[in-house]
Amino acid sequence: NxxxxxxxxxxxxxxxxxxxxxxxxVMEEAKQAVNAIACHPRQALLAVGSRCGLLKVWDYQQTTYLVSRIFPEAGVRCLSYDPEGYFLAAGFTDGSVYVLDAISLQSSCKEFKFSRGPVTHIGFSHDSEYLATADEKYAVTVYKRVRQNGSGCWEHLAGLYSHYKPIRSILFGVQLESDEPRLLSLGEDRQLVEYDLNSSSKDHLVVLHRDRVEQIAVPLCLAWYPQLSTESFILTANNCYKMKLYNTTTKMCRKTLLGPTYGSPLEKIQILPATSPADPQKRYLVYITKDKVGLQILPVDGNPHKSSAFICHPDGVSDLANSYDGRYVFTAGGNDCTVMKWEVNLNALDAAASLGGKDLTPFYNLLDDGREGEFFRELEDYFYYVQLRSHGIDTLETRQVSTRILLEEIPSVMRAMGFYPSEEKIEEMINEVKFSKYVDTGEQVTKINLGDFIKLYINHRPAFGLSMKEIQRAFQVLGYDNENGDKVIDRGDLLLLLQCRGEHMTEDELAQCLTTLLGSHAGGGGPELDTYDPSGAAALTEEEIPAEITAEIFAADILGLPIAEPENKNTK
Known part of the structure; x- marks a missing residue:
């Protein structure tokens, strides 16, 4: 036998x-979800933690198992090596934190239990002086290193409930002038919080800055952008498929860019280590979405050919790590209990980007029907019309036609092209262009050409166009059910909301807009805004707007937007 x-x-x-x-x-592997992986900063080692409490370290070059430890009390939720690779910090589902010897996995100091919920994020500062965690109860906790008997350990410094929605990232950085550590956290509450570690004391974590980084979108991940220009940036990605660059000092939004659009937004991002000594400016970013892993060429500029993605875990990817030399990327699949190792092929991505075309070609292709289409010709017409308007329509003098328009005209042209940005978004767009050369030349830009406008339009407009669902969602929140069971808003309430909530309008601005919108429906052609007559606004509003407004009436009859016909409920 x-x-x-x-x-x-x-x-x-x-x-x-x-x-x-x-x-x-012979072998024992994870019995439950694998949610945590981390790569050693100097060796070919991968730590894998699972919800059943099993922590394993593998040599990923030889594909051999080296050491493991089982924690029976709780599951491993997140992992991080210190920058030298001497320690491995682990956050657990019961809120505990262990600092382990990276080789033996034995505890280097007593476990910490200062988090009231599962620890979701963990990381060391560049000098290993600080260790920080974030947990599901929206708290950030910081530990400081202390020297005991010649060996280093950490002790609890302070914690703070600094967010009111889930924390998506915690990130250590370095002060440019002093080499001191910086600590940031980013939450779904749209807050980017920076902590003052030097001024923090026992049980008192000091907040240095708190900045709202989004108006409507939800930020999902955060990274330090490589130094590819004179200015230093923080990179974020949000749930509207946009990537944003913020100045590291002022936190001013300096650029908004179209990110990878592969079915779901970016969940985590990491900058790959520089792989080409000959060209240090050649950098890449690795990311995961809900079920894919992908690469992005830096600098990000909105060109869709500069990114690629592959399905890695069909049921969802839970974590991401990259090797110290940038040659491999690892993904954890959560409930599928597997870890995938991916070899990075940068040449293939560079080739795809080259084949996608140079300069403005990739951006023309993102416009309806490309450069030869009606949309592009319409945009050119608006550019010339704006110049006519700025010179004055009623003049017979010879005009100087230019290929550039003033920055103040950007909102009008954007709206004419079917993109309706908020006032905050307009300010971001204008500042993006105005200060684009400021760091290098000290001068502000006052005009924009057609090519740069197309890039601005593509990077800022909604990634998938206007959605009727967004208007319907607003009516769900603000409206009430009428006799037919439809969500409606009372006409008076709507006018009041537009004047009191959000980026509210003055009564005169509202009357002017409604007269223009409703006048265009009633009379066949809308009046110019400068020819607005306030006297008939109230009567026109009552005549044209019903007492109860549905989302469809608001979109089609008031805003004049084309909407799809609702399906007949009786048809199958």
Whole structure:
């Protein structure tokens, strides 16, 4: 009789002898979700943690298992090596934090239990002086290193409930002038919080800055942008498929860019280590979405050919790590209990970007029907019309036609092209162009050409156009059910909301807009804004707007937007 190998449903492999009842455990793997992975900063080692409490370290070059430890009390939720690779910090589902020896996985100091919920993020500062965690109860906790008997350990410094929605990232950085550590946290509450570590004391974590980084979108991840220009940036990605660059000092939004659009927004981003000594400016970013892993060429500029993505875990990817030399990327699949190793092929991505065209070609292709289409010709017409308007329509003098328009005209042309930005978004767009050369030349830009306008339009407009669902969602929140069960807003309430909430309008601005919108429906052609007559605004509003307004009436009859016909409920 021959011996045989047996595998169980809970990921245990046994070697069974047929001549008796003896068996030998060959291998034991994760029985529950694998949510945490981390790569060693100097060696080919990968730490993998699972919800069943199993922590394993693998040599990913040799694909050999090195050491493991089981934590019976709780599951591993997040992992991080310190920059030197001496320690491995682990955050657990019961809120505990362990700092382990990176080789033996034995505890280097007593476990910490200062978090009231599962620890979701963990990381060391560049000098290992600080360790920070974020948890599901929206708290950031900081630990400071202390020297004991010649060896270093960490002790609890302070914690703070600095967000009121889930924390998406915590990030250590370096002060440019002093080499001191910086700590930032980013939450779904749209707040980017920076902490003053030097001024913080026992049980008192000091906030240095708190900045709202989004108006409507929800930020999902955060990274330090490589120094590819004179200015230093923080990079974020949001749930509207946009990537944004913020000045590291002022936190001013300096650029908004179209990010990768592969079915779901970016969930985590990491900058790959520089791989080309000959060209240090050649940098890449690796990211995960809900179920894909991908690469992006830096600098980000909105060109869709500069990114690629592959499905890595169909049921969802939970974590991401990249090797110290940038050659490999690892993804954890959560409930599928697997970790995938990906080899990075930068040449293939560079080739795809080259084939996508140079300069403005990739951006023309993102316009309806490209450069030869009606949309592009319409945009050119608006550019010339804006110049006519700025010179004065009623003149017979010879005009100087230019290929550039004043920055103040950007909102009008954007709206004419079917993109309706908020006032805050307009300010961001104008500042983006105005200060684009300021760091290098000290001068502000006052005009924009057609090519740069197209890039601005593509990077700022909604990635998938206007959605009726967004208007319907607003009516769900603001409206009430009428007799037919439809969500409606009372006409008076709507006018009041537009004047009192959000980026509210004055009564005169509202009357002017409604007269223009409703006048265009009633009279066939809308009046110029400068020819507005306030006297008939109230009567026109009552005549044209029903007492109860549905989302469809608001979109089609008031705003004049084309909307799809609702499906007949009786048709199948």
């Amino acid at each position: 021959r011996n045989f190998i047996l595998s169980t449903s809970d990921a245990t492999v046994l070697h069974v002898a047929t001549d008796g009842t003896s068996f030998e455990k």
